[in-house]
Amino acid sequence: MLNVVRSTKLKYLWGLWILRLRLRMTCSPQDDIKRKKGEHMDKTELEFGGFSTWLGLELTLQTKKRIEGKIPLHEGLYQPWGFLHGGVTIAFLESLASRGAELNTNLEIERPFGIDIHVRHRKSGKEGALYGFAELTKSENSKQYWTVCATDDEGDVVSEGTIITKIVSLERLAEKAREREARKK
Numbered sequence: 775m776l777n778v779v780r781s782t783k784l785k786y787l788w789g790l791w792i793l794r795l796r797l798r799m800t801c802s803p804q805d806d807i808k809r810k811k812g813e814h815m816d817k818t819e820l821e822f823g824g825f826s827t828w829l830g831l832e833l834t835l836q837t838k839k840r841i842e843g844k845i846p847l848h849e850g851l852y853q854p855w856g857f858l859h860g861g862v863t864i865a866f867l868e869s870l871a872s873r874g875a876e877l878n879t880n881l882e883i884e885r886p887f888g889i890d891i892h893v894r895h896r897k898s899g900k901e902g903a904l905y906g907f908a909e910l911t912k913s914e915n916s917k918q919y920w921t922v923c924a925t926d927d928e929g930d931v932v933s934e935g936t937i938i939t940k941i942v943s944l945e946r947l948a949e950k951a952r953e954r955e956a957r958k959k
Contacts, residue, residue: 826869829862833873835907841874842907847899858899863924863933867893870908871920875939878910878918884943886918893922893935902927908937916941 829851835842843866845851851862868888875886904924912919918941923934 825865829866829869831866831869833870836873836877838874838877839910840907841870841877842905843870843873844903844905846903847901856900858904858932860895860898860933863895863899863904864891864893866904867891867906867908867922867924867933867935868937870906871918871922871937871939874908874910874920875918875941878913879941883945884941885947886939886941888937889917889940890938891935893933893937895933896931897926899926899932904932911936 829845830848831843831845833841833843845862845866847858851858853859868891872886872888875888879886904926906922906924908920908922910918911921918939920937920939921935922937924932926932
């Protein structure tokens, strides 16, 4: 029994190492520089790179009201006990809602942020793929409310919930940065 636990733990640690390696490979230094400077990246640039690429996220439908996608399941996404990690599902669903928020944002003057996540896990994925959607159900002022759902290959609901995004102007972000800088002095 102890050998099985050690073997499972080693697989988990190996998956984490692969995650770190993939994250380094998918973000180019130019993208990091653009993000740090707050420079505009066009919407096609936002589809690729970083965490979403590591997840293997494939967007299958993109409209301002609905985003659909899928991710393949593999060992690097599992808990040490061999079940899909709930954080992966949440990251997948938030990635879909964030993409929808990006499509509803004027990236020349504002940025979208996820501010609230309520997701309930119903079952764990074990193999195959996760399929998901984020659907804009309400938009008021600067907030967008997204209904999200992930299903497995059989169509069973794995997780579902609501994600709220907020659109913040670049002017407000700069103002907050100045306030933080003033507090440091």
